[in-house]
Amino acid sequence: MEGLSEYEHELFKEFSRKLKPLSRSDYLNKIILFKSTLSDKNLLNININESKQFIEYINSIYAKSTCEKIYSYLHSFYNFLVKENYIQNNPFANISKPYVSRIKNKNDVLSLDELNKLISIFPNLNKRDRAIISFLISTGCLLNELINLKWKDLTSNTQNNCSCKIGNQKKERIVELPSYSWDLIMDYKESIQITSIDDFVFKSRNSNTITDRNVRLIVKNALSMAGLSNYSAKDFRHSFATFSLKSGLKDENVKEKLGWSDKNYATRYKYVMNFVDSDDIDYIIDDDELNIYKSKNNK
Template sequence: MENTNVLNENEFEIFNQFAQKLNPSTKHDYLSKIILMKVYLKEKDLLEVTKYDCNEFIEYIKDRYAKSTCEKIYSYLHSFYNFMNKKEYIEINPFTYVKKPEVSRIKTKEDVLSVQEINQLVEILPKLNIRDRVIMIFLATTGCLLNELVNLKWKDLMMDDKNNTYVRLGKGKKERVVKLHPYCFKLIEDYRDYSGLPELILPSDEFVFTTQKSNSITDRNVRLIVKKALDLAGLPQYSAKDFRHSFAAISLRLGANEEDIKNQLGWSDKYYAIRYKYVLNFVDSESVDYLMSNDHLSINNK
């Protein structure tokens, strides 16, 4: 947890009331954003913050964070101040007067790796340890969310009677079972062998990806792994989230229909695919099957 000493006793008590029904991860996320503003405002009492303070803070983060991150910070703080207003700790939510940072949901070439760039990434995989190779290929061939990879357990992997392998991703309404690329599963087997685990994958609650110090891995660990791999491949302009966008755009370009992509990625609506219409010309002309059958992807020759 962030250094909660930045908040005074009253502020921390209010935050705990606000966060009562949040899961630990979301609670941590909210708290980090609140502390970020508190530090920027030189520890000014959060109940005395004005609309001018809030506006200055949003302008400050706009120069330092991605647009999507700024939007998230704004939304989190707006919700927190709405709570304080509702509970009558403050008379009005100061963020009501601050313009929300807007992010276009339309994807551009800056959000999507081309087939050639994915091949560049595949070529540098031998420079990574086996765990990190699995992580990179898993992200590229499933389009999963970062937290889905972090929370992946051995019980989520399965095989049918034709030796096709699958993985269960997501929770609740977004839970889905998607097909694994054969090379991805081969790397998973190599990873188990390197880790001294039995060849047979038994369903267990143990996490697939671990560190030397922990039986699980964090979002931050994964982002650092991805950054290292992208830097080695000469692709520092991309980040972990771009693999999900790339999976969607390339699959659509190669012929997957919107319903396929919706089911693969856990979208609530297939019309999310419209976000990729401007990028399809930039990518080289069941969803993972479209990737597996493309002769131009070097991964299919592994």
Template sequence: MNGLSEYEYELFKEFSRKLKPLSKYDYLNKIVLFKSTLNDKNLLNININESKQFIEHINNIYAKSTCEKIYSYLHSFYNFLLKENYIQNNPFANINKPYVSRIKNKNDVLSLDELNKLISIFPHLKKRDRAIISFLISTGCLLNELISLKWKDLIVDNGNIYSCKIGTQKKERIVQLPEYSWNLIMDYKESTNITSMDDFVFKSRNSNTITDRNVRLIVKNALSIANLSNYSAKDFRHSYATFSLKCGIKDENLKEKLGWSDKNYACRYKYVINFVDSDNIDYIIDNDESNIYKSKK
């Protein structure tokens, strides 16, 4: 069913027993992806050449950040197999890890015009998909934080201030939502069956949740329609960080908003803010509800 042999799947269950369900599913997807390139060869019998060929293969079809993640997952899995004496060598140990520069440039950040161009194609999307993209843009959250969002995490106070709780443990935080984003989620809510406030907000057709791969495909499709295919889901977070800094938010406050472990991560964006729109940014929706961001002229 999952592409692994019964024995391989038992090893995976042993490896992943302490992982959270969504992380476990993510790891499994990456291992199954690797397995699919091996012509049914056993995962325990591969060599460094096969590992190297796989990394070269994914480098040609995925973003570098995704390749880095896949490499890290597989390296971790094979380290476990090595530690437990299932194999003698980690086939990923001597392969160069895909490198992602942490310094952001103008290719990592959508301009205001590009963001509004993306939002302008929302009528062509499903209610769920427009709510997902709007949420990513207006919170700068990670994909796993969006996936983990539950209805009980959405908050509205007596003053009609909308917010949500995202993240877990030390990274848990309250993030304010623009009214437009809130309304898109509520519009989507009317079209879905909710049995409990513990239900996940976003789900797929055949599951009560949604995967990061589903979200990436949703974003990729929307960006394609908007003729912005040079961007990806991760660039929404970069854009949020950049525009926040452009508005004058303190590094410490941005750390809290994005759940960073260190405020110095803001240094990655100090260069790119010189390339974004010079107008002052206002995170208020236009009256025609077509824009999440607008410029004060």
């Protein structure tokens, strides 16, 4: 295995045997990253100084949330090695974990004007990409929920009420779709070949699926075109939560919409609500002006 010795790779296989494929790959990449800073030193023969230097290194090049994730992965891996008696001490045990505040601020949420600015560049995007971004904004869904969306999950009744089923197991839920978002998805549908209702809605050029990396790049490109490069895909979910709470929805209702495990997650957004438009928010899209969010006072 590139980056790891044969013995180290066997240890990783033992450690990761219960992990799902995507998680296994993510863990492996982070462990290889750590190994790349050790001058080919064995992973079982490192000290706290080397661990500390690595955390300082990633803190200098990655976002805090990424650093927290890398730390957690390595801490977990070395806990396993201690538990299985491969080493005596976890070299990350006495190193402070990178801290990420869960409280959202105005840098995590797009304003109404910014959202409409993003929508205004839709004519410059292909049908798939504008449908993807509209869906993310309109539902606040996670990227993996968008990726796993299938045609059978989309429904529309005789009153033109549109909805979709997203999530799985405890997080499975039905969410309403604004008519404009629905129309964009149907417009995209007409441009592709569908063989079954079990087909994934969004796919790449060479595959019947799309990856989260593909989606992040699509969003990054659109945000750049709109002059909003300071945001990312995750901020659509934060924006949805903030405007839902600002519109008067109760914490429990927002929990159901977003698939949160705890309604108290809403407290993360209490501060940022002070920075968004003070008018009541109406989740209606103006077909003529391409406004996905409107103030009720501006109807």
